[in-house]
Amino acid sequence: MNVGSGITYLDIAQRRKVRNNIFRVIVIVLSVITISPIILIISKLIIEGIGQINLDFFTQLAPDTFQAMSAKMSGEKIPGGIVNGITGTLFLVLLASLMAIPVGIMAGIYLYENGNKRYAGFIRNLTDILQGVPSIVLGIIGYIWIVKNVTNGFSALAGSVALAIMMLPLIVRSTEETMKMVPESIKEAGAALGVPYHRIILKVMIPSSFSGLMTGILLAVSRIIGETAPLLLTTLGSPVINFEIDKPTSAVPLLIWNFYNDPNMIDLIWSSSLFLMGFVLILNLISKRIIAHREKN
Amino acid sequence: MIENNIGIKDPVLSIANLSIAYDEKKFAVKDVNAFIERNAITAIMGPSGCGKSTLLRAINRMHELYPNIITKGEILLNGQSIYEMQTIQLRRKVGMVFQRPNPFPTLSIYDNVIAGYKLNGIRLNKQQRDDIVEKSLLDVTLWDEVKDSLFKKGTFLSGGQQQRLCIARTLAFNPEVILLDEPTSALDPIATAKVEELLVDLKKKYTIVLVTHNMSQAARISDYSMFMYLGELLEHGKTEAMFTNPKNPKTEEYLTGKFG
Amino acid sequence: MKSEKITKYVLFAVSLIILLIFAGMVFSLAGGAMPVFKEYGLKFIFSADWNPTTGRESYGALPFIAGTLITSILALLICFPLSFSTSLFIAEYYHKTRVASVLGTMVDLLAGIPSIVYGLWGFYALRPVIIALGLSDQGFGIFTSSIILAIMIIPYATSLSNEIITMVPNELKEAAYSLGATRFEVIFNVIIPNARSGIVASYILALGRALGETMAVTMLIGNANIIPDGLFSTGNTMASLIANQFGEADGLKLSALIAIGLLLFLITAVVNAIGKYIIKKLS
Numbered sequence: 001m002n003v004g005s006g007i008t009y010l011d012i013a014q015r016r017k018v019r020n021n022i023f024r025v026i027v028i029v030l031s032v033i034t035i036s037p038i039i040l041i042i043s044k045l046i047i048e049g050i051g052q053i054n055l056d057f058f059t060q061l062a063p064d065t066f067q068a069m070s071a072k073m074s075g076e077k078i079p080g081g082i083v084n085g086i087t088g089t090l091f092l093v094l095l096a097s098l099m100a101i102p103v104g105i106m107a108g109i110y111l112y113e114n115g116n117k118r119y120a121g122f123i124r125n126l127t128d129i130l131q132g133v134p135s136i137v138l139g140i141i142g143y144i145w146i147v148k149n150v151t152n153g154f155s156a157l158a159g160s161v162a163l164a165i166m167m168l169p170l171i172v173r174s175t176e177e178t179m180k181m182v183p184e185s186i187k188e189a190g191a192a193l194g195v196p197y198h199r200i201i202l203k204v205m206i207p208s209s210f211s212g213l214m215t216g217i218l219l220a221v222s223r224i225i226g227e228t229a230p231l232l233l234t235t236l237g238s239p240v241i242n243f244e245i246d247k248p249t250s251a252v253p254l255l256i257w258n259f260y261n262d263p264n265m266i267d268l269i270w271s272s273s274l275f276l277m278g279f280v281l282i283l284n285l286i287s288k289r290i291i292a293h294r295e296k297n
Numbered sequence: 298m299i300e301n302n303i304g305i306k307d308p309v310l311s312i313a314n315l316s317i318a319y320d321e322k323k324f325a326v327k328d329v330n331a332f333i334e335r336n337a338i339t340a341i342m343g344p345s346g347c348g349k350s351t352l353l354r355a356i357n358r359m360h361e362l363y364p365n366i367i368t369k370g371e372i373l374l375n376g377q378s379i380y381e382m383q384t385i386q387l388r389r390k391v392g393m394v395f396q397r398p399n400p401f402p403t404l405s406i407y408d409n410v411i412a413g414y415k416l417n418g419i420r421l422n423k424q425q426r427d428d429i430v431e432k433s434l435l436d437v438t439l440w441d442e443v444k445d446s447l448f449k450k451g452t453f454l455s456g457g458q459q460q461r462l463c464i465a466r467t468l469a470f471n472p473e474v475i476l477l478d479e480p481t482s483a484l485d486p487i488a489t490a491k492v493e494e495l496l497v498d499l500k501k502k503y504t505i506v507l508v509t510h511n512m513s514q515a516a517r518i519s520d521y522s523m524f525m526y527l528g529e530l531l532e533h534g535k536t537e538a539m540f541t542n543p544k545n546p547k548t549e550e551y552l553t554g555k556f557g
Numbered sequence: 558m559k560s561e562k563i564t565k566y567v568l569f570a571v572s573l574i575i576l577l578i579f580a581g582m583v584f585s586l587a588g589g590a591m592p593v594f595k596e597y598g599l600k601f602i603f604s605a606d607w608n609p610t611t612g613r614e615s616y617g618a619l620p621f622i623a624g625t626l627i628t629s630i631l632a633l634l635i636c637f638p639l640s641f642s643t644s645l646f647i648a649e650y651y652h653k654t655r656v657a658s659v660l661g662t663m664v665d666l667l668a669g670i671p672s673i674v675y676g677l678w679g680f681y682a683l684r685p686v687i688i689a690l691g692l693s694d695q696g697f698g699i700f701t702s703s704i705i706l707a708i709m710i711i712p713y714a715t716s717l718s719n720e721i722i723t724m725v726p727n728e729l730k731e732a733a734y735s736l737g738a739t740r741f742e743v744i745f746n747v748i749i750p751n752a753r754s755g756i757v758a759s760y761i762l763a764l765g766r767a768l769g770e771t772m773a774v775t776m777l778i779g780n781a782n783i784i785p786d787g788l789f790s791t792g793n794t795m796a797s798l799i800a801n802q803f804g805e806a807d808g809l810k811l812s813a814l815i816a817i818g819l820l821l822f823l824i825t826a827v828v829n830a831i832g833k834y835i836i837k838k839l840s
Contacts, residue, residue, distance in 0.1 A: 020739035027650060030642035035663045037708045041670060041678045106571040113568065123572050125833070126579045132762075132829035133822060134769020136796045137586070140818040143803070144585045165578060172575070185399035189463070191362060192395075193413035193470070194388030197561035203416045207403040226671020229771035229796070233803050253673050260677065260776070273674045280669045288662075 045277055049270030057081040057271060061240065062255050068264040078265065082272050087241045088156070088250040092231075093221055095160035095245065100167035101217060107168075108175025109201060124176075131169035138162040139230030147234060156242065156249040159235035163227060167220040174216025178209040211294045215287040222283035226276055228253035252276045301332055303521070303534045308332035309474060309504045310356065315370035317351050317360060325351040327528040328370070333474075333521075338496060338505045340519035340536065342512060344556060348528040349508045353476050356506065357391040358384050374474070385417065391474045392467030397483045398459030400451030400466075407447040409462055410434060413470045433465040437495055457488025461495065474504045482510060493518050512552060516540050524548045586822060589815030596809065601816060607782040609802075609810050616813035618820060620784045624792040625821070627785055628699055628774065629767035632706035633760060639707070640714040640763075641756075645744065647715070648722035661719070668712035676776035679705040684777070693789040697779035700788050705777055706767045714763035717836075721755030722748060754835050761832035768825050771796040795821040 056079070063071075063080035071078045107123070114120040142162035151157055182205055190200040206213065231237075236248040237258060256272045259265040301308075310333035317326040326348040333339050341349040354360040356372060358379060372379045379387050400409045410430045414421055421429070430447070434440040439461045443454070451462055460480060467475055477496070481489040496505055497518050509515050515522055515536065522539045524532040524547075532539060532548045543549040550556060593601055593616060604617025643664060651657040683704060684696035692700065725748050733743045749756070779791025780801055793801075795817045806814055 016739050016742070020741040023741045023744075024650065027642045027645050030639050031646040031660060034639040034643045034711055035660060037678075038663050038666050038670075040682065041674065042666075044678060044682055045674070103571055103574055106568055107575055110568040110572040113565075120572075123575055125830075126575055128833050129826050129829055130575070130579060132765050132769075132825050133582070134771065134796055134825055136769065136771045136799050137582075137818045137822045137825075140589070140799065140803070140815055141582050141585060144589055144815070145581070165582075168575070168578070183399070185395055185397055186401060188359065188362070188395060189399040189401065189412075189466075190416055192357065192359060192388060192393035193416060193466070194385035195413070195416040196385060196564075198564035199416055199418065201564065204401065208401070210403070222669060226673065228671070228673045229775075229800050232800055253671060256673050256677070257772075260673075260680075269677055273671075273677055276671055277669070277674055280671065281666065284665070284669045 042277070045270055045274040049272075049274035052077075052268060052271030053274065057275075058086065059083055062250070062258070062268075063265065064239065065262050065264050068262070068268075072264055078267055082252060082255050082268075082275070084238060084241045084250040085252040085255040085272070086275075087243070088235070088238065088254070089225060089252045091156055091243055091249060092160045092163060092235065092251055093225060095156060096163035096167055096224060097217070097221065099160065099164040100171055100220065104168050104171025104216075104220075105175050105206075105213065108172045109179060109205070111172065111176045112179040127169045127172050130165065131173070133165075135162070135166060135227050136229040136233070138165050139233035141165065142230060142234040151246040153246075154234060154236035154248040155246045156235055157245040159231045159249065159251070160245075162230040162234055163224040166224050166227065166230075170220040170223065171216050174219070175209075175213060178212025178216070179205060181212065182208045211290045215290045218283050218287040218290075222280045222287070225283070226253055226280055228257055232257070252279075303538075305332045305334045305521075307335045309335045309375060310506075311373045312352075312356075313371045313373070315352070315355065315372060316368075317348075317355055318367040319363065320365065321367070324348075324528050326355065329525075329530045331523065331530060331533055333504060333506060335504050336500055336502070337520040338500050338507060338518055339521040339523065340515035341506065341508045341523045341525060342510075342515055342551070343525035344551065345510075347525040349523075349525050350478055352525065353478055353506060353508045354393075356474070356476055357388050357393055359388075359393060389413070389470045390472050391476060392470060392472040394460070394463050394467055394475065394477045394480050396479045398456055398463050400454070400459050400462050402450065402452050404451060405448045406443050406451045406454070406462060409451040410465050410469050412466055429469050433469045434462075436468050436499070437461040437465040438491070439465060455488070457484050457491060460484060460488070460492060464492075464495065464499075468499075468503075472503065474506065475499070477505065477507045479508055479510055481514065489514075524551065526551070582822070586815060586819040589812060590819045592812040593809060593816045601813070602820070605784055609806075614809060616809065618795070618813075618817050620782055621793055621795040621798050621817060622820065622824075623784045624699070624778065625768055625794040625796070625824075627792070628702045628706055628778065628794055629764055631699065631703035631788075632710060632767045633764050635703060635707035636710050636714055636763065637760065640711045641718065643711070644715050644718040644722055648719040649744065649748065650740075652723065664712050664715055667708065670709075672709070672770060672772040673776075675705050675709055676773035679773060679777045695779070695791075697777060698789050698791045699778065699785050702774045702778040702794075705773045706770055709770060709773065710763040710766045713766050714759055717759035717762065718752075718756050721752045721759065721839075724755075725751045755839055758832045758835035758839070761828060761835070765825050765829040765832060768828060769796055769821065771800050775800050 058081055060081035061084050062082055063078055067080065068078045111120050111124055139162050142158040146158035146161050147154055186204060186208060187200060190204045231251055231254050235251065237254045238248045238250045242249045252272055253276060256269055256276070259268040259272065312329055312331045315326055315329045316324060318324045329352060341353060343349045351360055355368065360366055374390065401412055404412060407430050408415060410433050411421070411426055431440060434443065439458060442458060451459065454462060481492050484492065493514065499505060507519065519536045522534065522536040523530055526547050532543060532545045539548065540552060543552055597604065597616065601616060602618050605619045606615045606617045607620060608615045643660065647657045647661050679701060684701060687693055687696040687701050729747050729751065730743050733747045738746065774794050775797035778793060778797055780793050780797065781791040782793055785792035799814050799818055803814055
């Protein structure tokens, strides 16, 4: 069968097949390239960082530049750890969670209860936009609102406000989505027993969607835990352990930034990054587990 | 004016001029008047969308969960207006069982039975709790099946068992009236038979109002029947009389399967 | 009934907090930016001169707006073939297989890496490669930043695209296969046309991410306050400028930085709003 100048249907079919196969190979190759950075990054962190991780790493304060320099000059390992960063990060996450979780869950329930109303739609849109605000801008907000006007100086509070605003939209939307998955019949069962509205929320809705809420919170925490930019503008950093909300506070990412900027301490960046990354990954894995577990039931 | 020409001696509920609308134009229930006999089973029948579920829900004001609902008329429980009672009190006296079994997924079987107390924050001591759980589960003939797994989640039970658990949850409050909204429509025939048997047994102690799609179920277990059509109560009488000799031609058409 | 009312009011009041935060942010940023806009007017946006030296102070946002847009769009171009192939791998070629779920998990892991770690890796692992290839002397600049940004936004681009691609009805694909179409033809004639607006939306949202990225870019772009003049030129983005200079800023310079923050906020808000709007229209 001739289509035109000497090309047969068979030729065309052959070409289509070849094109199909080439495309498949391209897709596979590009996919492998896509995931190679994660492998490269994790292996780099492990290879360079694992050696520095020991007990001191978790119990000692970060060294200052002179300690690091003298250790380097005498060829020893740089002393100290990142305990002020670890406690600082935990403190900031705790403060941010205390602000963002109650507000986020209640706002999420509000959106769920008022699904189609215009005001709720408006709040939902604002939440979406809030979720896209760059973290550095939230740093500016923490600076203007808290550093300038409340604590009159860099403070844990300022940083945690910035982080809380980052967490908030994630928790609001995950709350709304999980609440939607609680069957209406369960709420009715509560109402039929004469249970008042606020108790239905507290005793029926929240327990029934607990795993979903937890996942949302964990993902929100894992998103803020590695944040550096907003903290540069708000909590500044601290060489000591601090648990006062109106004082500057260190955090693991801030320490990494300090180490990176100090030629004497450059060796410490990998272990700290490995620790930070491990922390984030564990949070992610836990929330994945919760999701998988829920999907099974 | 509620007519009582069907020999109701001791009405628990009297429904007078009850109209319910979801919006100004759309009436779900139109000017219903009826007495409900104590310690009897009253079945409400009618085609889908006839307002039977709305009427049932109005009896313990569950219909108020819908937004913008308009209610006119009156329902008296033992002579007292339910609209002057607190919903919490009312719903303790008038319990409700739903179409699909809905045990609380996060609670054990034990806690599901006393969920009404737990969720309302009513404190009971261990002895009281144990007594209520055992008695309620015995009443729904579930005790022997679950007494060894009381602390398992209620959602592990079969559909029929779950529905009996939901009835037990209602009984735990010791209500006067139990409302059931097509309680067997999600169950298999064997589980249905068990629930029906149970309802006949329960009417000795409780007044039962049952919405059903299933005419033969109404015929089997109810003492009184109501037939609703397009929001109106077209016929209300002794079940036997209504099934053998319906007065309204629409009722007859429905009972003979001409529509539904 | 009463407790129900109270609860509803409390929930409503909490929802107002979101409104307040949002309004407060706009108000504070606009307030902080006021001095610089009073001084320069809209010229601030279009001036390429940034000079904080006292006495010769001059502030213009153009180099940073340009730096932000160029790095982000370039990142999107680099990201697209990679992440779209990955989406096809996960959502079409190997849909619901074990290898696809492993790949999906690894892509998700990319989202879990903190920005500063990307920066370190870019600095110590990627930059030497750029230098070795002779692309640039120091290895800093637009290109290096864009590669890192591209990697960072891959998980955001894929997660939504995957969903959109799996949502293309099977009947349509089967109809094409039954007519003898190859997979390549199904992808280009059925899947892409049907999923187009969703895919576009997911890349717009990924762009929104790239625009605001700070630390990694700060560490790699070279921090030169000039309008980039080539692929390997150094430059600065709005976010990295703020991170670098905010600490020691006061007076007009602080106001200029806040103004840049405001512009960044507006640009990302518009980009995200467009993305979300497309998604909303889909569902």
